[in-house]
Amino acid sequence: MSHSDGARPPKRTRAEVENESDLDSVSQRQGNEDSAQSGVKRDEEFWFHDGSVVIRAGETAFRLFKGLLAAQSPVLHDLFSAPNFAPDEHIDGVPVVRVFDAPEDWRYLLRILVPKGEMIMLETIRSLKDFPLVSALMRLAHKYQIGSLEQRAIEALKRMYPNTFESFVQVQSEVYPADANNTRQLASNPPVLATYAISATNLARLTNTTSVLPAALYHCVCLGGAVVRGLVREGGPVEFLSEADLAICINATSLLTCASAEYVDSMQCSLSYTCGTPRVCGLIWNEKMKKLKEEWQLRLGSHALRGSAHDYRELCTSCLVLAQKRDLEERRQVWQRLPKLLDIAHVVGPWPVKKRL
Template sequence: MSSSRPPKRARRIDSTEPPDEDLPIVKAGTPPPELIPPAPFEHDDKFWYEDGNVILVAERVGFRVYKGLLAAQSDVLRELFSDSHPADAQRIDGSPVVYVPDRAEEVRSLLSVLVEGKSYITKRDVRFEDLANWIRLAHKYGIADLLENALALFRSLFPSDFASWARRGALQSMHHSITAVNLARLTGTTTALPCALYECCQLPIETLLNGVVFADGTTEKLGTEDAHRCLAALPVLGAQLAVAVTKIADIKFDNACPNPTRCMKEIGDIRREALGDFEVPGNLLQPPLFMGELHPRLQPQASTQSQESGASLVYQVHQGSPTKRCEGVTGVLG
């Protein structure tokens, strides 16, 4: 009786069995070697067109789409498809199977704009995860117009001025700030770094050092230099907070105020309103002060009109130059 090892049993594409551990790892863009059973994958629920002519496989999820449509938008993808033409390439119903090392969620996000149209970006509220996927894969596969549009939206989320930041609202998750820093580094979008790094500084120290694990099991963490940059900024932010509290408390009005009692009450209201901003737990320095802005009602030599008495209120705030006050912080985080 022969002692030779019997050949491995071929698997169906829709098999749910785990692959043999000794199967070779398939590199991006190349089909499995000849005579080796392909790794099983499942059809994507959304992007599996029966008349598609190429199958992208990412994380054991297959996307059957249109080769020409994708190739027209990316030279990198066109070259990838051209490498899948050999006679021994894996095919299903005549369609070549191309393996990519991306996450299935990333490919799904990319196809949502390449197949459904780039106007998809502006027709609905964009999830930050989708935006991040567009930026990563558009950068990787050289899809210039998608990258440009996605980065424009990205810059609006992490602007370089407070007025834009205030209009943005809160992040969908503070953990997205880590992803934002990494995207800014990847694409050279340096204007987004101070804002993104500042928001990273609001995260727990453990998260700064170890990153965050997302729902799909992937981990996103800061690079070593950026993590160190945030740690170095923490005492600077704390010191700037103390300075800001002191400056806001030192509000004075001059002799031009016709109603001292009314002016004092108004100043007290402004002081309490401003100092209340610092009671928010977790924030080392509120965004207006970090961006070099005063409280909206605390402007040097400002005048306000009391709605009740009609008295003109003139007061002085000894806060120094907002730009210089924040140079130490932005210098650390930029």
């Protein structure tokens, strides 16, 4: 990295952007020192030697092109074109704009706005492992009014926290793998993917994407006590649920416990009419029920949508089909009631209901 590209301009008067911009969290730094002396790190991925502006997030600096950013964000456009845009901080003579976002979030954003390698196709993202990318894009696209990007990120979030039962079941297996056995284990060491539910809930509130709320809040309930510890975000502050959403989780726990109890009742042994080995299947089914009751007592009620079909694989084919069908139908019933159980039906609006098969 060269320190000599671009001559240092003469000292400017202090920029008074506070009156020029309504941005709370973007400012031009007061003071005259060159950041080269203050321990700011030049980002390895986004430092263009002929860039015309430096965006500084924390101690990380990105050297970028004003025109390219301004063309994509009206907020940055207004900031750069303000009559007295003249930051006091410079690196290599290039003006520095301070933003109060996590540098990791900006790196995700820049991979979309200034792609250097493989294009990121948001439309194909489904897996929760990409949640940090999607959440960073949503936060920053919302803040800097990059409308089309915000919409694409919202669509990705909707696929992760869907509002149809079929999609939910698909995502569910990723959130709670079969080896996560009970609530105590989950509370002390929740699957990291489930903890994203806190952030998903907050993003849904921020962007008024209410269809995401039932699935996101349900997963928050599933965290049990761990929900109050919040989500530790990469490079950012710990993120917590709002008090109102925390109250929703606490209130819903008992109702979901009842739903869980109903589920367990519905799974009582009743063999298929076409079962050829009723004695064997009866023993297996009763044994599984015993295990289910023990496990689900530990799970409290927060796992009403988790299901147990994977426990019945030793049954004969006819009985297995019966158990799986019942498992699916019972969970579908809970799913249909989910907005009401969470007491957010009035916020969520119409909830897609599929007829029983």
